[in-house]
Amino acid sequence: MPEAASAPALRATIGDSEFDRDTAVTPREPGVYDIDLSAGWTIINAVNGGYLLAVLGRALADTLPHADPFTLSAHYLTASQPGPAVVRTQTVRTGRTLSTGQASLFQTDDQGREVERIRLLASYGDLGALPDDVRTSAEPPAIPPMDQCFGPEDGPAPVDGSSAIMDRLMLKLDPSTLGWALGKPSGKGEMRAWFGLADGRDHDPLSLLLAVDALPPTAFELGLKGWVPTVELTVHVRSRPAPGPLRVSITTRNLAGGFLEEDAEVWDSADRLVAQSRQLARARLG
Amino acid sequence: MPEAASAPALRATIGDSEFDRDTAVTPREPGVYDIDLSAGWTIINAVNGGYLLAVLGRALADTLPHADPFTLSAHYLTASQPGPAVVRTQTVRTGRTLSTGQASLFQTDDQGREVERIRLLASYGDLGALPDDVRTSAEPPAIPPMDQCFGPEDGPAPVDGSSAIMDRLMLKLDPSTLGWALGKPSGKGEMRAWFGLADGRDHDPLSLLLAVDALPPTAFELGLKGWVPTVELTVHVRSRPAPGPLRVSITTRNLAGGFLEEDAEVWDSADRLVAQSRQLARARLG
Known part of the structure; x- marks a missing residue:
C-alpha cells in the first residue's frame, strides 16, 4: 500500500x-x-x-x-x-x-x-467528565526536538524484514536510545520517541492504545536481538490527548529469568501524561 | 481473633x-x-x-x-x-x-x-523453571532498618476504624513516608515498608499477591483522606521469594482527574525484585 x-x-x-x-x-x-x-x-x-x-x-x-x-x-x-x-x-x-x-x-x-x-x-x-485537577509529579521525557531524532526513513532498516506499520507511523527516535541500530546498545532499558500517525490524524484514546506498543523493544538497547512477544499488556488512559505529536518513553527496570517489563508513558503536546502502560514480555536470550 | x-x-x-x-x-x-x-x-x-x-x-x-x-x-x-x-x-x-x-x-x-x-x-x-539470569537495573528501596520503622502497634491507630488485617501483618513503615499519620503528609506519592505475615510464615508467590496491596495508600502522603478504591490491579510475579521479610515500595507519579496509579515493587531478603504491580485507583478528592 x-x-x-x-x-x-x-x-x-x-x-x-x-x-x-x-x-x-x-x-x-x-x-x-x-x-x-x-x-x-x-x-x-x-x-x-x-x-x-x-x-x-x-x-x-x-x-x-x-x-x-x-x-x-x-x-x-x-x-x-x-x-x-x-x-x-x-x-x-x-x-x-x-x-x-x-x-x-x-x-x-x-x-x-x-x-x-x-x-x-x-x-x-x-x-470528558473527569475533574480538571492534575497533581502529577511525573515530568515529560527529555526528547530532543523532532528534527534531531531519527525515523526508519533516515537510514537503513535497523530491523530485518521491516514492516508495513512503519509506513503508517510518524516515529522519530531519540538518538540516545538508538545505539542498538548502530550495533552499540547502551545497556540501558530505555526507548524514547516522538509518535504520530503518518497521515497526520490527531490522537484520541484509541490511538493511545497503539502508541504504547509501537516503539522498538527496550530489549534492543539491553543488547538482546530478536522479537519480544508480549504476554500481558495493561494500559491506563488518563486524559484525552491534545492535538499534535505525542512523546513516548519506555523503560525496563527488570530483565530476569527470560522475562522483562516495559513501562510506557505517553505525553501529549500540552505536556500532559495521557497514558501509562506496562507489559510483561518474553525475552529471547541469545 | x-x-x-x-x-x-x-x-x-x-x-x-x-x-x-x-x-x-x-x-x-x-x-x-x-x-x-x-x-x-x-x-x-x-x-x-x-x-x-x-x-x-x-x-x-x-x-x-x-x-x-x-x-x-x-x-x-x-x-x-x-x-x-x-x-x-x-x-x-x-x-x-x-x-x-x-x-x-x-x-x-x-x-x-x-x-x-x-x-x-x-x-x-x-x-522454578526460569533461567537464573538477572540483568535488572532496578535497586532495592532505601528503607531504614526494621527497628527504625513503625507499625500500627507503635502508636495510635493512624486510620480510623483500624482493621483486622493489621493483626495478621508485620508492617513496619519507613518514617519518611509516615508524615500523613502525624498530620504532615510529605506531598510525595511514596510509601515504603517492611512486610511480612505476623505469624512468621515465609513468602511464596501467593503471599506476594497480598504484599502488593497491603500498605496505606500513597494518596495519604499526597494529602488526601478517605479510602482509595482499586479499579484494576495487575501484578507480575518475577521470582520465587527467599525466606525472610519483604521490602515494599509504592510510588504514585500521576494523580489527575480523580484517579491515580500505584506502582509497587516487592524485594526479597536476597535483594531480588520478586514482584511488580500497578493499580489504577479512584481518589476521593476532598
Whole structure:
C-alpha cells in the first residue's frame, strides 16, 4: 500500500483516517463484531499488539455504555494474522462512572477451528467528565526536538524484514536510545520517541492504545536481538490527548529469568501524561 | 481473633498458616470452588484486595496446569464482604511454558442474587523453571532498618476504624513516608515498608499477591483522606521469594482527574525484585 507512505495532500482526521478504517468493527449481532485485520499494521509479519488492542477497544466502546477506555488488560494468547477475525464482547458490570467489559478476538485456523488470539478485561468511563485537577509529579521525557531524532526513513532498516506499520507511523527516535541500530546498545532499558500517525490524524484514546506498543523493544538497547512477544499488556488512559505529536518513553527496570517489563508513558503536546502502560514480555536470550 | 496478634510460639510455615487456611478454596466441581472469606483480612470493613487476589490466584493454580502466577490482572467490580463466596474459573489456553486462565469471585446478595465481585485474567508458569539470569537495573528501596520503622502497634491507630488485617501483618513503615499519620503528609506519592505475615510464615508467590496491596495508600502522603478504591490491579510475579521479610515500595507519579496509579515493587531478603504491580485507583478528592 505505497500510497500511505507518501505525504497526503490533506491531513486525515479522527474518524476519517486509515487507522479508523482499519480498526472499524462491523456489528454482526449484539456484542459480536467482524473485522478484517489489515496487513498494514504488521511488524516483522506479526500483527502489532497495539493495533489489536485498538480493535478490541473499539468493539468494547460500542458494547459498553461508556465510550472511553480507562484501563485495559490484555493477555496475548496466539499470534494474530492479517485477515478476517471476530470480536466477542461481554458486559461484565455497568455503573454510573465506570463500566467493565470483556472482549476476545478469534480467528479461524487452517482446520476451520476458531482460535482465540487475545482476551482482555477493561473498564470504561467518560474522560470528558473527569475533574480538571492534575497533581502529577511525573515530568515529560527529555526528547530532543523532532528534527534531531531519527525515523526508519533516515537510514537503513535497523530491523530485518521491516514492516508495513512503519509506513503508517510518524516515529522519530531519540538518538540516545538508538545505539542498538548502530550495533552499540547502551545497556540501558530505555526507548524514547516522538509518535504520530503518518497521515497526520490527531490522537484520541484509541490511538493511545497503539502508541504504547509501537516503539522498538527496550530489549534492543539491553543488547538482546530478536522479537519480544508480549504476554500481558495493561494500559491506563488518563486524559484525552491534545492535538499534535505525542512523546513516548519506555523503560525496563527488570530483565530476569527470560522475562522483562516495559513501562510506557505517553505525553501529549500540552505536556500532559495521557497514558501509562506496562507489559510483561518474553525475552529471547541469545 | 486476638490470638493472631500475640507472637506465636512456633513460626507458621507455608501451607500451615492462617493465610493458607483463609485462602484455601474447596473444589465443588471442576473449575468451581467454595470459600468462606475471612473477616480477618478486612481493612476499614472492606475485604482487602490483595487477600482476594490470593484467593483467586489459589483457585487458578488448581485449575491450570501451571502452578505459579506470572501475571494477573484483576478488575474490582463490587465490594466483597466476609462470608461465603464462590470462585468460577476457566482455562483460556494451555501452553508449554505458560497457561492462561480467567477467574471470577461471586457472592450472594440479600435478595439471593449472585453478584460478581472481581474478575481476573492471569497467565501462569513455573517460576522454578526460569533461567537464573538477572540483568535488572532496578535497586532495592532505601528503607531504614526494621527497628527504625513503625507499625500500627507503635502508636495510635493512624486510620480510623483500624482493621483486622493489621493483626495478621508485620508492617513496619519507613518514617519518611509516615508524615500523613502525624498530620504532615510529605506531598510525595511514596510509601515504603517492611512486610511480612505476623505469624512468621515465609513468602511464596501467593503471599506476594497480598504484599502488593497491603500498605496505606500513597494518596495519604499526597494529602488526601478517605479510602482509595482499586479499579484494576495487575501484578507480575518475577521470582520465587527467599525466606525472610519483604521490602515494599509504592510510588504514585500521576494523580489527575480523580484517579491515580500505584506502582509497587516487592524485594526479597536476597535483594531480588520478586514482584511488580500497578493499580489504577479512584481518589476521593476532598
